[in-house]
Amino acid sequence: MIFQGLLDRLDFTSWLLLGFLLLILIDVVKNWAPHNFPPGPWGVPFLGNxxxxxDFKSLEKLTQKYGPVFSLRKGSERYVFISGYKMVKEALVNQLDSFMDRPIVPLFHIIYNGLGIALSNGYLWKKQRKFATSHLRYFGGGQRSLEKYIEVECNFLCEAFKEEQERPFNPHYMMKNAVSNIICSVVFGHRFEYTDPSFRRFLELDNEAIVLSGSLQAQLYDVFPGLMTYLPGPHQTVHSNYREILSFLKTEVQKHQEEWNPDDPRDYIDVYLAEMKKHKEDPLAGFNTETLLFCTLDLIEAGTESAANTLRWALVYMMNYPEIQTKVQAEIDKVIGQSRQPTIADRPNLPYTDAVIHESQRVGNIVPLGFPKMASKDATLGGYFIPKGTAITTNLASVLFDKNEWETPDVFNPGHFLDSEGKFLKKDAFLPFSAGKRVCLGENLAKMELFLFFTTLLQRFTFAPVPGEMPSLEGVMGFTYSPNEFRMLAVPR
Known part of the structure; x- marks a missing residue:
């Protein structure tokens, strides 16, 4: 009776307040962290953190407060962040079977739907990754054939730089096109001219999508996909860009289907078409036209984004540190001279140049948070319990700038990769491509591209900033970390 009396006295405002408190209580109970779950800051009701x-600085502060394994909540989902070389290595190498799956990322899932190589899981992922790895190696013809592709493209890029006639220009899409042409030659069987409007459009759309996917509004889509689908914002641009990109790739696949000769495979797509015939009785392997489109997109992005952005960062550093550029050129002149083009065989004899390339990768920090992962089974990390299905972010930036692993982590210093005798020094904490079974598929190709493009460019040009326009050492954070747009002068040597 007393309780009934209290209810009778509640007015509309009181009912609203009571309802709101009830919703908060439900949210707290629903999102209560499991026992011994990694700690983290309290979140806003319904929204979390x-x-x-x-970003790197914010995550560094959270690491200092909560330790190398902590958590954040976005909406109703909890994310675990892993920082520092020792803990990241533990997750990616020592416990690689525990953290190898991909979580569903709504921003990309609406496009990919779990297909392709980068965002797939289980049997489909194993079959697609194995096929891509073996056939990229086959169509690359081994290291020597890929090297020839890169050497030829280096010459095209140098000619394009010469045509600028020492005038100020932005090298962004020239370099991106050049790097992308290597994987395109393997996947499509041909390269694209730097003046090709359709491929330039492809590169611009991809670049915009990568930048926008790192924005707060786009990330809100991952928390409230049902609501954000009907609202304007960068997530809509990301989705429309990928739809147009897939349309471009579909045209390439259709050309291959029309010209396909199973007895004379020319490239990755041709061999994939044959594989589709072989796996008709194994639909779970995913060998179909739709998966082919996403595998092709994954390969092009993996074979373009990291290497192209690293090369752009390398030029930014050369202009900001001209004394390092001079030292690289002196080593190239001494070992190679001007009478021939650099080759992969020159790498052991160019330790300083190799160190500069590696330091450009370290400081450039292209994929600071790596690709998201998911606990494939219940696991323990750093003394904390991480349930199966929990999304994991390995903070690769914290590894590349780990104060316990690098003498001057915040300074561009090629000495990080040189021993006391000036010989190249491998570092275990150098993980720009991540590690484990999900290591970047394009790692080996990217390493070859970085060395050959960088040494050829420095052999033939001296790069200088446009007066009054020194390129910024601060970058743009999207899904990857890329340099701000800049202009430069390429002076033939």
Whole structure:
């Protein structure tokens, strides 16, 4: 009776307040962390920590407060962040079977639907990754054939730089096109001219999608996909860009289907078409036209983004540190001279140049948070319990700038990769491509591209900033970390 009396006295405002408190209680109970789950800051009811910046400096502060394994909540989903070389190595190498799956990322899932190589899981992922790895190696013809592709493209890029006639220009899409042509030659069987409007459009759309996917509004889509689908914002641009990109790739696949000769495979797509015939009785392997489109997109992005951005960062560093550029050129002149083009065989004899390339990768920090992962089974990390299905982010930036692993982590210093005798020094904490079974598929190709493009460019040009326009050492954070747009002068040597 007393309780009934209290209910009778509640007005509309009181009912609203009571309802709101009840919803908060439900949210707290629903999102209560499991026992011994990694700690983290309290979140806003219903929203969690969506307003917490997820960048290197913010994550560093959270690491200092909560330790190398901590958590954040976005909406109803909990994300575990892993920082520092020792803990990242533990997750990616020592416990690689525990953290090898991909979580569903709504921003990309609406396009990919779990297909392709990068965002797939289980049997489909194993079959697609194995096929891509073996056939990229086959169509690359081994290291020597890929090297020839790169050497030829280096010459095209140098000619394009010469045509600028020492005038200020932005090298962004020239370099991106050049790097992308290597994987395109393997996947499509041909390269694209730097003046090709359709491929330039492809590169611009991809670049915009990668930049926008790192914005707060786009990330809100991952928390409230049902709501954000009907609202304007960068997520809509990301989705429309990928739809247009897939249309471009579909045209390439259709050309291959029309010209396909199973007795004379020319490239990756041709061999994939044959594989589709072989796997008709194994639909779970995913060998179909739709998966082919996403595998092709994954290969092009993996074979373009990291190497192209690293090369752009390398030029930014050469202009900001001209004394290092001079030292690289002196080593190239001494070992190679001007009478022939650099080859992979020159790498052991160019330790300083190789160190500069590696330091450009380290400081450039292209994929600071790596690709998201998911606990494939219940696991323990750093003394904390991580349930199966929990999304994991390995903070690769914290490894590349780990104060316990690098003498001057915040300074561009090629000496990080040189021993006391000036010989090249491998570092275990050098993980720009991640590690484990999900290591970047394009790692070996990217290493070859970086060395050959960089040494050829420095052999033939001296790069200088446009007066009054020194390229910034601060980059743009999207899904990857890329240099701000800049202009430069390429002076033939």
């Amino acid at each position: 969506i307003f917490t910046a997820v």
